[in-house]
Amino acid sequence: MQKVLTGNQTVSWGVMRARAQVIAAYPITPQTTIIEELANLVDEGKLEASFIKVESEHSALAGCIGAAQAGARTFTATSAQGLALMHELIHWASLGRLPIVLADVNRAMAPGWTIWTDQNDSLSQRDTGWLQFYCESNQEVMDTAIQAFKIAEIVKLPVMLVLDAFFLSHTAEAVDIPEPEEVDKFLPPYEADLKVDFDNPRAFSGMTGVDIYQEFRYLQHEAMNEALTVTEKVDQEYGKQFGRTYGLVEPYRCEDAEAIIVTTATATSTAREVIDQWRDRGESVGLLKIRTFRPFPTELVREALRGVPKVGILDRNICPGFGGIFAQEIKASMYDMEEKFRPDIYGFIAGLGGRDITPDTINEILEKTIHPEKTEKHLNWIALRD
Amino acid sequence: MNDEKVNIKSYRDIPIAAASLGKMSVNKTASWRNAEPYYEEKSAPCNLGCPAGTDVVKYLHLATQGKYEEGWKTILNTNPFPATCGRVCPHPCEVNCNRENLGGRLNIHMIERFLGDVNFDKKLEPEFLEDKKDKSIGVVGAGPAGLSCAYQMARRGYGVTVYEALSEPGGMMRVGIPDYRLPKEILTREIDFILDHGVKLKLNTRIGKEITFEDIRAEHDAVYVATGLHLSRNLGAEGQELEDVIPGIEVLRKIAFKDEISLGDEILVVGGGNTALDAARSVLRMGCKPRIVYRRSREEMPAIAEEIEDLIEEGIPIDFLTLPKRVYGNDNGKIVKVECVRMELGEPDDSGRRRPVEIEGSNFNVEADMVITAIGEQPDLSYLTSDVKAESWGVLVDGYGRTNLPDVFAGGDSATGDGTVTHAVGHGRQTALAIDAFLKGEDPPDCEVIEHSVEGRSMHQVEWEEINPVYFEPAERLKPKGLEIPHRVKNFEEVYSGFTEEEVLHETSRCMSCGNCPECDNCLVFCPDSAVTKNPDGGYTINYEFCKGCGICVAECPRSAISIKVL
Numbered sequence: 001m002q003k004v005l006t007g008n009q010t011v012s013w014g015v016m017r018a019r020a021q022v023i024a025a026y027p028i029t030p031q032t033t034i035i036e037e038l039a040n041l042v043d044e045g046k047l048e049a050s051f052i053k054v055e056s057e058h059s060a061l062a063g064c065i066g067a068a069q070a071g072a073r074t075f076t077a078t079s080a081q082g083l084a085l086m087h088e089l090i091h092w093a094s095l096g097r098l099p100i101v102l103a104d105v106n107r108a109m110a111p112g113w114t115i116w117t118d119q120n121d122s123l124s125q126r127d128t129g130w131l132q133f134y135c136e137s138n139q140e141v142m143d144t145a146i147q148a149f150k151i152a153e154i155v156k157l158p159v160m161l162v163l164d165a166f167f168l169s170h171t172a173e174a175v176d177i178p179e180p181e182e183v184d185k186f187l188p189p190y191e192a193d194l195k196v197d198f199d200n201p202r203a204f205s206g207m208t209g210v211d212i213y214q215e216f217r218y219l220q221h222e223a224m225n226e227a228l229t230v231t232e233k234v235d236q237e238y239g240k241q242f243g244r245t246y247g248l249v250e251p252y253r254c255e256d257a258e259a260i261i262v263t264t265a266t267a268t269s270t271a272r273e274v275i276d277q278w279r280d281r282g283e284s285v286g287l288l289k290i291r292t293f294r295p296f297p298t299e300l301v302r303e304a305l306r307g308v309p310k311v312g313i314l315d316r317n318i319c320p321g322f323g324g325i326f327a328q329e330i331k332a333s334m335y336d337m338e339e340k341f342r343p344d345i346y347g348f349i350a351g352l353g354g355r356d357i358t359p360d361t362i363n364e365i366l367e368k369t370i371h372p373e374k375t376e377k378h379l380n381w382i383a384l385r386d
Numbered sequence: 387m388n389d390e391k392v393n394i395k396s397y398r399d400i401p402i403a404a405a406s407l408g409k410m411s412v413n414k415t416a417s418w419r420n421a422e423p424y425y426e427e428k429s430a431p432c433n434l435g436c437p438a439g440t441d442v443v444k445y446l447h448l449a450t451q452g453k454y455e456e457g458w459k460t461i462l463n464t465n466p467f468p469a470t471c472g473r474v475c476p477h478p479c480e481v482n483c484n485r486e487n488l489g490g491r492l493n494i495h496m497i498e499r500f501l502g503d504v505n506f507d508k509k510l511e512p513e514f515l516e517d518k519k520d521k522s523i524g525v526v527g528a529g530p531a532g533l534s535c536a537y538q539m540a541r542r543g544y545g546v547t548v549y550e551a552l553s554e555p556g557g558m559m560r561v562g563i564p565d566y567r568l569p570k571e572i573l574t575r576e577i578d579f580i581l582d583h584g585v586k587l588k589l590n591t592r593i594g595k596e597i598t599f600e601d602i603r604a605e606h607d608a609v610y611v612a613t614g615l616h617l618s619r620n621l622g623a624e625g626q627e628l629e630d631v632i633p634g635i636e637v638l639r640k641i642a643f644k645d646e647i648s649l650g651d652e653i654l655v656v657g658g659g660n661t662a663l664d665a666a667r668s669v670l671r672m673g674c675k676p677r678i679v680y681r682r683s684r685e686e687m688p689a690i691a692e693e694i695e696d697l698i699e700e701g702i703p704i705d706f707l708t709l710p711k712r713v714y715g716n717d718n719g720k721i722v723k724v725e726c727v728r729m730e731l732g733e734p735d736d737s738g739r740r741r742p743v744e745i746e747g748s749n750f751n752v753e754a755d756m757v758i759t760a761i762g763e764q765p766d767l768s769y770l771t772s773d774v775k776a777e778s779w780g781v782l783v784d785g786y787g788r789t790n791l792p793d794v795f796a797g798g799d800s801a802t803g804d805g806t807v808t809h810a811v812g813h814g815r816q817t818a819l820a821i822d823a824f825l826k827g828e829d830p831p832d833c834e835v836i837e838h839s840v841e842g843r844s845m846h847q848v849e850w851e852e853i854n855p856v857y858f859e860p861a862e863r864l865k866p867k868g869l870e871i872p873h874r875v876k877n878f879e880e881v882y883s884g885f886t887e888e889e890v891l892h893e894t895s896r897c898m899s900c901g902n903c904p905e906c907d908n909c910l911v912f913c914p915d916s917a918v919t920k921n922p923d924g925g926y927t928i929n930y931e932f933c934k935g936c937g938i939c940v941a942e943c944p945r946s947a948i949s950i951k952v953l
Contacts, residue, residue, distance in 0.1 A: 097403040156402055194401055198916070202406040203415070215397035216404060223402070 005175045007168030010138045011077065011103045011161065012037035013175075014145025016047045017183040020075040020101070021190075024052035024063030028082040029115045030165040031105045035077055057082040061089040061100075068098035069204055071195035073149060076100065079165065080107035080121045087125070090158075094129030095220060096205055097194070099152030101145070102130075103161045105169045106265070108353040116354020117165035119264070119317040123293070123325045129220050131159040131227055132293040134265045138173040140291075143244050146178065150187050150234050155227045157220070165354065167266040178242055186241055224295045231292060248297040251304045253279055254286030259310040259369045260343075262288045264326060267314055267350075267357045274362040285366055290326060298333040305334065311343040312369030314362075316351040323347050323379040346375050350382035415915050419935035419953065423928060426949040427843040428901030431482035432494055434847050437804065438465040438534075438812040442479050442494060443902045449497055450894040455508075458501045462510075465811050466537045466580050467530065467559075469506070469572045472499025473882075474563055475808040476690040484850045484900055490863030493885075493893050500890045506575065512583045516543040521825050524549065524606035526593055526769075529557020530807045531612035531798025533580050534814025535821070540583035542822050548585060549602065551592035553643070557614050558799075559807055561639040562661065564668045565878040567693075570642075594769030603793065608821045611770070611781060611789075612798035612814065615763035621656060622761075625713030630721045634665035634760030641668050649674050650756030654724050656680075656710055657760030658687040660805075663697050665758045670702060670875055677752070679708040681729050681742045688805075696868075700875050707731070707742065711749065713757055723751045765800035779803060786830045787817030795821055848900035848946050857908075857944035861896050864889050903947040909939035 005013060011034045015023070023042070025035040041047040050067070054060045057078050064074040078086060083104055093100050108118040122132060131151065135141045141163050148159040163169055178186075196204070208216065231248055239245035253275055254260055263271045268289045278285045288304050290297070305311055315324025322328060327347035334342055348365045351357040361382055368375040394400060401407070432442035440461050448457035461468040472495050483491035522545030525532040533555065536546045554560050556573050581587060593599055593613075603609055618633030620626055630650060634657065640647040651674060655666040658680035666676040678697075680687060683706045687694060698704070707729040714723045728748035731740035767776050774789055774796075775782045780803055781796035783789055789796055797813035799805060804813070820830040866882040868874070874881050885893065909926060910918040917933040918926050928939075940950045 095403060194403060194405055201916070204403070204405045206404060206406065208404045212394055212400060215394075215400055216402075218397050219400075219402055 001177045001179065002174050003177055004172050005138060005177075006033065006170050006172045007135075007138045007141050007163050008033040008105070008170065009037050010141045010175050011145055011163070012041060013177055014142045015075045015101070015103075016041050017178060017180060018075075018101075018146050018149045018187055019073065019184075019189070020047070020049055020149075021072040022050045022052065022064065022067035022074045023076065024054050024060045024067070024074070025076045026054050026057045026060045026078070026082065028057070028079050030107060030169045031077045031079040031082070031103070033169070034103055034105070038075075057085040058089060061086045061093065061102075064100045064102075065089060065093055065096060065098055068093070068100050068192075069096065069196055071190070071192040073153075073190040074098075074100050075102070077103040077105070079105045080109055083121045083125065084109070087128075090125050090128045090130065092205070093158045095216060097156040097220070097223070098158060099149070099156055099190070100158040101148045101152055101161060102158065103145070103163065105165050106162055107165045114353050115165065117167060117316070118352045118354065119162070119315075119325070122160060122162050123317050123319075125160065126294065126325070129157060129224065130294060131155075131157055131224075131231070132162055133159065134162045134291055134293060135168065136265060136268045136289065136291075138168060138171075138175045139244070140246060141168065142175050142177065143238060143242065143246070146183055146187060147231075147234050147238055149190075151227060151231050153190050154230050154234070155223045157223050157227060162265070164266045182241065186238065228295045228297060231295075246291055247300075248292040249300045249304060250289040250291065252287040252289065254288065254304060254308075256284055257286035257308055258284040259312065259366065260286045260288050260305060260308050261362065261365055261369065262290060262311060262313040262326065262330060264290050264293075264314075265316070267316060267362075270357055270359055271314070271362045274359050274366065277359075278366065283370075285370070293326075293329075296329055296333070301330055301333050302337060305330070305343055306337065307341045308343045310346070310369050310372065312346045312348055312365045314348050314350060314357070314365055316357070318349055318352065324349055327379075344372065344377065346372060346377055347379045348382050349379065355383065414931045415934040416917075416931050419930075419933060421935040421937060421950050421952045422930070423933065423935065423937060423940050423948050423950045425903065425926060425928075425947065427903060427947050428846045428848050428949075429843050430900035430902060431484060431847055432479040432492070432900075434845075435479040435481055436812075437478060437806065437809040438471070439815065440464045443897070443899055445501060446492070446494070446497060446894055446897040447899055447902070447904055449501060449890060450897060452891075454501055454504045458505055459510075459513075461498060461501060462579075464815055465808070466534060467502075467573075467576050467807065467811060468498050469502025470559060470568060470576055471808050471811065472496065472502050473568050473572070474559070476692075476806060478808075482847070484848065484853050484898060485863070485896055487850050488855065488858055488860045489896065492896055493863055493865070496864070496866055496885045497890055497893055500885050500887075502576075503572075503884050504887075510579060512579075513541070514543060514583070515541050519543040519545075519825075521607040522546065522605075523608045523610060523821060524602040525610045525612070526599075526602065527557060527611070527613040527798070527800070528552075528555035528577075528587060528589075529612060529614045529798055529810060530559055531614075531810035531814040532557070532610065533577060534811040535610045535612065535797065535818045536585045536814075537580045537583060538815050538818030539821065540580070540585045542818075544822075544825070546585045547606070548587045549591045549593060549597065550587065550589050551613075553590055555587055555589065561642045562635060562664065564638065564641065564664050566667070566671065566874065566881050567664075569880050592769075599769050599771050607825055608793045608795065610787070610814075610817060610821065611774075611794065611796040611800065612810070613765060613767070613769075613800045615765050615799045615803075617764040617766050618759055619762045619764060621710065621713070621757065621759045623710045623712055625715060625721075626759075628713055628715045628721055628757075629719055630755065631713060631757045631759060634661040634758045635763060637665050637758055638668060641672075650721070650754070651675060652677070652754050653756040653758055654679060654710065654752060654754040655758045655760060657762070658682065658689060659760060659762070660689045660693065661763070662758075662760035663689045663693050665760055666702050667697055667700060668878075669758070670700060671878055674756075676702055676758075677754070678702060678704040679710060679726060679752070680704060680706055681709045682739065683707055683731065686739045696881065700871060705752075709742070709744065710757070721755050721757060722753075724754050724757060725749055725751050767800065786820035787813060788820060788824075792824065843901065846901075852946035853898055853900065854942065854944045858896075858898055861892070863896075864893050899945050901946050903945075906944065908942045908944065909948060912938045912942045914938060
């Protein structure tokens with residue numbers, strides 16, 4: 001079935017297809033229409049779930065944690081300050097090994113007060129032990145939503161499904177919605193191993209001594225590593241059943257490339273067009289889309305960039321005092337590569353607070369990467385009003 | 387993991403997230419408890435306020451669920467006069483109602499009246515609590531105390547004979563309370579239900595005249611004396627012997643029996659109690675112009691507050707702080723005027739009320755051709771033999787209604803002077819239980835328990851601070867609809883109509899069931915340790931192996947049916 005859906009509606013429909021059982025959420029622009037649509041779907045009986053209205057994002061995630069601990073498939077959604085308010089429980093969900101799926105509609109952090117997109121809200125949660133998938137299109141949102149529950153439930157870690165504010169959340173596209181029975185085959189009901197069980201009562205999340213805490217961290221980290229292969233496998237499986245795969249990263253026209261631009265999320269679509277234009281002109285340039293930020297696909301990135309002379313990394317985020325966050329991750333991944341294969345890497349910051357990333361933005365980055373005479377290696381601000 | 391400590395050698399030995407291993411037997415959360423909750427049903431203010439000892443909170447709960455017949459029977463357990471008391475009782479049950487803080491006290495008496503009325507046409511089968519016995523009691527006086535005692539004894543299988551001087555039963559309910567407050571078919575129906583229990587009623591039988599007190603004692607195994615207050619106090623003013631100076635209770639009795647009565651035009655009614663008010667409002671309805679004089683102020687008036695308001699609404703003037711000094715008659719002995727004097731309040735007297743003192747030189751005359759006296763009544767105990775200890779105000783009894791003679795009991799106004807139908811009903815029941823115990827050779831049950839139906843509940847009265855108001859919506863107290871004044875002052879039609887079912891349900895829905903568990907499950911839902919379970923036969927059990935004494939169940943109990951003690 002195809003429908004014209006906004007990115008937010010797509011999230012809701014994906015969650016419905018995944019048959020989430022408990023949804024606890026608090027509204028915040030630009031996320032609001034996700035939970036409005038879910039509330040409608042629950043109200044209309046299309047989704048059999050408990051929809052819990054709560055008084056804050058902190059409570060929303062707490063509600064999900066309780067429900068997940070009881071063995072329910074749970075979902076919540078938020079943005080920016082809402083995600084920040086959840087932070088304490090973001091850790092809790094992961095160390096509690098609860099496979100909650102959260103849709104974060106990327107919104108820049110205030111102040112100044114803003115509702116437009118950039119990635120600092122979700123990237124601030126880098127070290128919380130959540131998987132993070134950045135989506136390029138509404139179709140990818142749909143497919144990733146369904147995959148997210150499966151991956152989460154296998155590795156027993158929570159997943160953040162990330163989409164750009166407005167560029168996806170409020171933009172409508174034709175989306176292929178998998179049939180419910182097909183999704184049911186792909187994603188069977190959730191069976192939690194470690195859950196509240198009245199016949200076998202036990203205490204959860206209790207005081208953990210110095211003799212054992214580090215071991216829980218080890219297990220969490222190992223699960224994150226396992227998630228790399230699980231994500232790959234689930235994506236392949238999904239592709240077999242529904243005909244679409246995304247990979248953890250996606251190289252686009254990278255054959256014999258002199259230079260590669262690395263992008264994430266909706267900026268990728270714009271970059272594809274620009275790469276096509278450069279290739280049509282006979283220029284050897286390519287594109288690497290990073291879809292999975294956590295766990296970081298280090299090997300896949302190394303493989304894609306190995307031997308490429310120049311790499312420009314577009315970051316729609318900023319780690320103040322260091323630079324782009326994806327650039328930081330990629331540089332760290334390349335550090336121990338043999339020098340002759342290791343590319344020159346240039347960092348670019350663009351599109352913060354929802355500023356458009358246009359074909360001109362991409363052109364400028366490609367130009368500055370291919371002709372780096374006046375380019376800073378570490379950090380370049382694009383379209384800065386200086 | 388059982389009680390032994392497990393030595394964890396590897397991350398492979400632990401679950402993926404922090405959780406106790408296996409059962410919780412090593413982690414019984416109760417181990418850090420320093421306070422312990424326990425279920426304790428407490429007394430609602432209405433229950434403690436009811437002089438008849440009726441389980442008010444229970445019948446309100448039944449009414450909430452539309453179980454009107456069960457509610458009716460709940461009242462009948464302690465009081466055979468719900469329809470009557472619903473109308474005439476000054477409802478002390480409402481005085482401390484915690485709803486005061488959320489829209490006004492519950493209109494309990496109107497709900498009681500509804501329960502008494504709603505099945506009016508249904509004939510209830512008497513329910514006997516015990517088998518028939520060969521012992522019998524004699525009850526002197528068919529007023530509320532006597533009939534209540536008779537009813538309770540008959541239910542317990544005793545033979546009961548009630549001796550009544552008047553031609554109809556009911557005592558002051560029959561001859562003291564006018565029809566506009568209590569239509570007599572209501573009373574008759576409720577008395578008939580008592581008689582259905584096999585109670586024999588001997589009317590027109592005045593003790594000391596038709597039959598002696600000794601005869602009755604010889605006839606029965608025990609005697610209950612409850613003859614009320616039917617002697618009016620004298621006016622104590624010059625001219626009191628005039629023909630048209632009549633006691634209020636006589637006026638009311640004659641009106642009740644529809645006896646011939648010649649009334650004046652302008653009538654001075656002396657007194658501030660219910661008799662004065664009833665007499666004034668009755669003669670108003672017969673076309674006279676009554677005027678009340680009372681020697682103290684409105685605050686000291688012993689009459690029911692609502693009745694005072696109704697009387698003022700009906701346009702009857704009251705001269706407060708006024709005392710009749712002399713009644714002037716003409717040559718034919720007909721009253722022409724009454725001289726009165728103004729009073730002021732001095733130091734408190736024995737009753738705690740401030741003593742009225744005459745203001746010298748404040749005398750004035752009031753036009754009147756009749757004086758009704760209602761300044762207090764006394765019992766007529768002339769029929770008693772001298773071996774029964776009594777004072778002029780009544781028979782001497784203990785808390786169980788026992789006199790100095792083991793087989794003689796007394797109650798109602800002629801012993802206690804409490805002055806309301808419901809007090810009399812309560813006393814009749816309480817003494818019935820004492821008589822029952824006497825006839826069985828046992829000690830009587832605990833007075834307090836009988837008085838307040840507190841079995842299974844503590845006597846602690848639930849205060850507003852113990853209610854969790856979050857669980858209750860504010861809602862206004864409903865008031866009954868009254869007849870328009872111009873219409874009602876012309877006849878004896880009942881002034882207030884009863885509540886409709888809708889109104890009753892509104893009013894009962896406001897009841898917070900103070901101290902009484904209606905099994906709302908809050909304790910169970912809120913317990914963080916799942917230490918509360920529901921019993922199959924009602925109620926809850928706390929698992930003290932896991933209850934850590936956090937007190938959330940106590941805080942979230944809307945009505946204080948759980949208590950907590952520090953260990």
